[in-house]
Amino acid sequence: MTIRTEAKIDGAQIDAALAAHAEWKNRLSKAATDKNRDLPVGTICRDDRCAFGEWFYSRPKVEQLQPCPHQVRRLHAAFHMMAGNIALDIAVGDFQVALDKIHSASFRRMSDDLATALSAWKSMNDTSQVKRPVASR
DSSP: OOOEEEOOOHHHHHHHHHHHHHHHHHHHHHHHTOOOOOOOOOHHTTTTTSHHHHHHHSHHHHHHHHHHHHHHHHHHHHHHHHHHHHHHHHHHHHHHHHHHHSSSSHHHHHHHHHHHHHHHHHHHHHHHOOEEEEOOO
């Protein structure tokens, strides 16, 4: 049996995820401030509906289960659940509750933890490689 190296992680995809998730925090804050209830709550709470989530879940399962990507997946899902809860508060008109959550230490910590995990995954040599056994002929 030989070991084959799987496809490399796309550092640009991780950079885009960092920017997109920071932008979502701004969009939620603006929606609450502007009292704009028109948010896709059912999409926001799903970690497989953003561009990063679609990319991540298209990766080989063996790659997703490696320690660093697995940590990113867990934090990314938690971020989306928190963002979805905030979006729901906005959708039902609890604008101040939403703003309080956006500015809370727990949301800031979740966002920071996700950004740290994404950056760590990227810096594992900017192209993390996963090895999987492949039968040789």
